[in-house]
Structure formats: structure tokens, C-alpha cells
Amino acid sequence: MFTQLTEQFTTAMKSLNNTDQFTAVMKPFNTLVELNTKTVEQLINQQSALMTTIMNDSAAQTKALSAQKDLAAAIESQKAFTEALQAKVTASAKETYDVVTKTSEEVTNLVKDSIANATSKTKDTMAKATSAAK
Secondary structure, three states: OHHHHHHHHHHHHHHOOOHHHHHHHHHHHHHHHHHHHHHHHHHHHHHHHHHHHHHHHHHHHHHHHHHOOOHHHHHHHHHHHHHHHHHHHHHHHHHHHHHHHHHHHHHHHHHHHHHHHHHHHHHHHHHHHHHHHO
């Protein structure tokens, strides 16, 4: 019986040379790489957009402040700028959190599906091995 299991395992390993089966085995890994790549791209784009906005807004604020003649108006302008900047940074942080949370959920589902698939295939293989051994 042990010899049969060893032979079946060897046959199963040799069958991974089949391109279709190898592709099927690697699919979860490839999906994970795609998810990570997509997430990193989204985060880079979000942070790049935020930094561009901050730089443009800061330049505009500097120009506006240099034109101010009244100290009270300058302080009020700076206060409004700071509040708007805080709102933008907060919104960006929320977007980043949402992207990371969504990716985390997708990875969790991918792992669950992969484990369920592997468990199912293992049960099928064991059932076939048990049937063949009898």
C-alpha cells in the first residue's frame, strides 16, 4: 500500500510538468501578485496626487499670503488653507485605508478559496488512493 501511495505521489508530481496543471497550481500565487501590484499602483497614484495637490495649494497660498496687506486677513487665509489641507489629507488617508482594507479582504478570500480547493483535491486524491489500495 505504501508503495502504491509513493507511486501515485510520484505520478502526481510528474503530472505537474503538464503546463495546464502547473498553471492551475500557480493561479493563486499569480492572483496574489496581481492584487499586490494593483494595490501598490493605486497607493502610489493616490499619494502622488495628494503631494501634487499639496504642492500646488501651498504655492497658491504663498502667493495669496504675499499679496495680503492685513495681518488679520492673512491669518484667516492661513487658517482656511490649513483646514482645507487637513481635510484633503484626511480624505487621502481614508482612501488609502479603503484600498488596503479591500485588498486585505481579497487576499483573505483568495487564501480561503485556495485552502478549500487544496483540501478538496487532497480528499479526492486520498479517496482514489484508498480505492486503489483496496
